[in-house]
Amino acid sequence: MKYYKYIIYKQIRIDSHLPPSSVSCFSVTSPSSFLLLPPLCKHLSGVELVGSMALSGVRKDRELRIHESLDELSTDLADYIAELSEASVKERGVFAIALSGGSLIGLMGKLCEAPYNKTVDWAKWYIFWADERVVAKSHVDSNYKLAKDRLLSKVPIIPSHVHSINDSVSAEEAADDYEFVIRQLVKSRVISVSDISDCPKFDLILLGMGPDGHVASLFPNHSVLEEKDEWVTFITDSPKPPPERITFTLPVINSASNVAIVATGDSKAEAAHMAVDDMGSDLPPVPAGIVQPLKGKLVWFLDKAAASKLDDGTQFSA
Numbered sequence: 144m145k146y147y148k149y150i151i152y153k154q155i156r157i158d159s160h161l162p163p164s165s166v167s168c169f170s171v172t173s174p175s176s177f178l179l180l181p182p183l184c185k186h187l188s189g190v191e192l193v194g195s196m197a198l199s200g201v202r203k204d205r206e207l208r209i210h211e212s213l214d215e216l217s218t219d220l221a222d223y224i225a226e227l228s229e230a231s232v233k234e235r236g237v238f239a240i241a242l243s244g245g246s247l248i249g250l251m252g253k254l255c256e257a258p259y260n261k262t263v264d265w266a267k268w269y270i271f272w273a274d275e276r277v278v279a280k281s282h283v284d285s286n287y288k289l290a291k292d293r294l295l296s297k298v299p300i301i302p303s304h305v306h307s308i309n310d311s312v313s314a315e316e317a318a319d320d321y322e323f324v325i326r327q328l329v330k331s332r333v334i335s336v337s338d339i340s341d342c343p344k345f346d347l348i349l350l351g352m353g354p355d356g357h358v359a360s361l362f363p364n365h366s367v368l369e370e371k372d373e374w375v376t377f378i379t380d381s382p383k384p385p386p387e388r389i390t391f392t393l394p395v396i397n398s399a400s401n402v403a404i405v406a407t408g409d410s411k412a413e414a415a416h417m418a419v420d421d422m423g424s425d426l427p428p429v430p431a432g433i434v435q436p437l438k439g440k441l442v443w444f445l446d447k448a449a450a451s452k453l454d455d456g457t458q459f460s461a
């Protein structure tokens with residue numbers, strides 16, 4: 144059975160005694176059931192439906208969140224990360240999060256603002272990178288530098304919890320070193336271990352997506368997609384500069400408890416379509432389309448431009 148879930152963002156007025164950030168979720172088993180929402184809302188005290196919506200949907204085993212504006216997307220992304228952080232700290236005492244580079248970091252900017260800067264338990268965060276360019280940490284291409292300048296320096300994260308790569312060795316050594324660091328932190332349970340693979344189980348891996356559908360530094364038609372033995376591997380021929388990079392492998396990404404792919408803008412629309420929609424067996428999926436956590440949850444954060452080529456894209460639009 145196909146399963147649809149519609150989440151109503153900001154279109155429900157909540158009585159003032161409830162937190163203003165309250166979001167109500169309704170799950171239905173077909174899009175037509177969505178029509179039942181207005182009468183349903185009449186019977187919910189303090190809730191009034193104030194517009195047409197269907198801004199978000201779950202198809203198959205992933206959730207799509209499509210937003211009208213980058214501002215809305217950023218707020219939803221910050222809420223999502225803050226909620227996962229809270230749940231993980233409650234359950235495990237820590238939050239092991241892996242970042243990517245690129246436009247994702249700017250879209251996470253709301254985390255540095257109220258209320259998140261005060262409410263998130265930053266001291267419990269352990270930061271990793273799903274991919275990194277093998278350049279000096281002070282280099283403009285460094286994913287670490289980007290995150291440090293735009294995010295990490297603005298919130299009270301404990302410096303020893305920030306695990307960036309060794310930038311003074313070759314790409315191959317940097318990948319080996321990074322995997323070693325992760326293995327130590329799996330041993331000490333800062334990072335969980337998957338019960339179905341021998342991989343680490345990050346609480347959250349945040350991925351951007353390039354216009355070619357690459358995620359982390361897993362590029363289309365590259366042999367790096369086949370790597371099954373290593374947790375962290377390297378490439379020296381990235382089609383997008385700089386050429387030398389380290390990256391989590393697909394088994395590690397797919398072992399995470401939660402994975403989010405964040406893509407915005409027209410240039411990502413074709414790749415989003417290829418990754419999200421069923422393209423038939425004759426077309427190789429783009430790397431983003433191979434991201435499918437084995438037991439974890441995958442959420443796509445898209446703006447309308449990036450979602451514009453999805454089959455049934457209108458189904459998810461306001």
Ligand SMILES: O=C1O[C@H](COP(=O)(O)O)[C@@H](O)[C@H](O)[C@H]1O
Nearest residue numbers: 243244245246247351352353359
């Ligand atoms: O090179 C990279 O590109 C992707 C996508 O970046 P974006 O600016 O198009 O969002 C990024 O996710 C990855 O971490 C980075 O190394």
